[in-house]
Amino acid sequence: MSARGHAFGIDIGGSGVKGAVVNLDTGELAQERIKIATPQPSTPEAVAATVAELVAKADWDGPVGITLPAVVLDGVARTAANIDRGWIGTDARALFADALGGRQVTVLNDADAAGLAEDRYGAAREYAGSVLLLTFGTGIGSALIYRGALVPNTELGHMEVGGMETEHRAAASVKERRELSFAQWAAEVSTVLIALENLFWPNVIVAGGGISRDSDQWIPLLTNRTPVIPAHLRNTAGIVGAAMAVHDGITP
Numbered sequence: 578m579s580a581r582g583h584a585f586g587i588d589i590g591g592s593g594v595k596g597a598v599v600n601l602d603t604g605e606l607a608q609e610r611i612k613i614a615t616p617q618p619s620t621p622e623a624v625a626a627t628v629a630e631l632v633a634k635a636d637w638d639g640p641v642g643i644t645l646p647a648v649v650l651d652g653v654a655r656t657a658a659n660i661d662r663g664w665i666g667t668d669a670r671a672l673f674a675d676a677l678g679g680r681q682v683t684v685l686n687d688a689d690a691a692g693l694a695e696d697r698y699g700a701a702r703e704y705a706g707s708v709l710l711l712t713f714g715t716g717i718g719s720a721l722i723y724r725g726a727l728v729p730n731t732e733l734g735h736m737e738v739g740g741m742e743t744e745h746r747a748a749a750s751v752k753e754r755r756e757l758s759f760a761q762w763a764a765e766v767s768t769v770l771i772a773l774e775n776l777f778w779p780n781v782i783v784a785g786g787g788i789s790r791d792s793d794q795w796i797p798l799l800t801n802r803t804p805v806i807p808a809h810l811r812n813t814a815g816i817v818g819a820a821m822a823v824h825d826g827i828t829p
């Protein structure tokens with residue numbers, strides 16, 4: 578199957594590989610999301626086989642956009658967070674295109690995909706100017722978008738604030754590991770947001786990641802200047818953004 582105005586999006590994470598056909602007129606999934614556990618070890622070859630299995634399951638033969646928790650430059654993974662280190666230096670675009678029978682494939686960073694989706698269809702839709710999306714999970718992912726155009730691979734989770742990488746200070750996993758209350762964790766998040774907004778001056782900050790579901794417990798406690806809004810698309814943002822990227826020819 579393939580269809581006009583539709584593309585297939587796949588979000589590769591440390592625990593699951595998730596994908597679906599996306600209707601790009603609405604930003605909604607056109608079918609139920611398919612999830613397969615990420616193979617362990619998550620080597621490029623093993624993950625490519627899982628991606629091929631997922632696309633075959635969906636009976637899709639059109640273009641496919643794929644996210645990786647990695648810096649991706651011209652289709653090549655340059656880092657690897659929560660996936661096998663064998664990804665570093667791998668031409669992910671060529672690998673997946675090969676596994677999918679030579680069709681059109683785009684590979685991009687997971688947070689970049691989520692940012693594209695939130696900017697066009699989700700939380701930031703109503704905001705003009707520049708949008709900074711941060712995903713709070715095991716690490717912190719970032720996406721910077723100005724009027725629909727993505728500045729790829731910003732990696733703000735690794736920026737040092739007060740001598741500490743922002744994701745070591747304020748990822749959702751830090752809250753869990755250090756058993757912080759929402760108030761304590763929100764103070765760390767505020768420190769990070771103040772540093773980022775003083776450099777980038779976004780019009781709005783979108784907070785994504787699983788912890789954005791509890792946003793009413795911590796967004797009101799933030800003390801930074803820029804409005805912070807919770808992500809709308811939740812666990813489909815990566816899939817939708819990946820589909821958008823391949824459909825629009827965005828190749829970071």
Ligand code: BGC
Pocket residue numbers: 646647648656658686687688689712716717718719732734744
């Ligand atoms: C990685 C990013 C990724 C983010 C979320 C960070 O540790 O450096 O590339 O987007 O985690 O998965």
